[in-house]
């Protein structure tokens with residue numbers, strides 16, 4: 001759930017089309033989401049979101065290739081039927097994160113009802129609603145929580161921030177088996193290479209190994225939050241003093257790029 005940057009002013013043209021307006025009006029009349037064609041679900045919107053989300057799920061950061069990809073409604077369309085085509089309500093996530101989230105949308109304050117907002121205003125209503133409702137689930141387009149995310153040595157994710165913890169446990173199940181396995185696999189691959197360099201007393205090789213890992217640690221990388229956490233908490237993941245010393249030295253040299 002790393003922060004991504006969406007241009008809220010640059011609404012995909014199709015979301016302002018006449019048939020979206022008609023579907024919006026029908027939903028309003030019925031006070032329910034009744035659009036059987038799911039008109040928010042179109043390739044142009046999906047492609048735009050994929051770019052914004054670096055081709056990763058907005059919650060678990062899994063690469064979207066081979067994934068069941070969903071255009072996800074931050075505020076569920078069943079309850080917030082007037083926000084079904086709102087650009088700021090359409091997020092990008094994998095099916096495994098979206099399914100448990102489903103219709104959940106816990107708020108700390110009120111829960112807004114439709115207040116006759118016109119179709120022209122729907123794409124940025126979320127900002128006003130966020131202040132009024134104070135939602136529990138993290139919105140990757142608005143919340144920067146990278147430094148609130150914690151991993152243990154077994155690649156299990158948690159947080160002291162109650163909203164992040166709610167998102168992990170109650171909304172998206174970010175400690176599900178396959179996902180934790182993928183993260184641990186990523187770390188074990190690094191560890192294997194690092195240990196091999198130590199075994200061969202190849203400190204230059206070890207340094208370049210860590211440099212490569214740092215280079216690969218960008219917001220575009222799969223599981224960036226986990227990679228970032230490893231680099232920030234080297235002593236938790238590597239007990240060997242030599243490894244710790246070398247890794248910390250290389251990180252120090254490359255601190256700007258992490």
Ligand SMILES: [Zn+2]
Nearest residue numbers: 057060094097
């Ligand atoms: Zn996901």
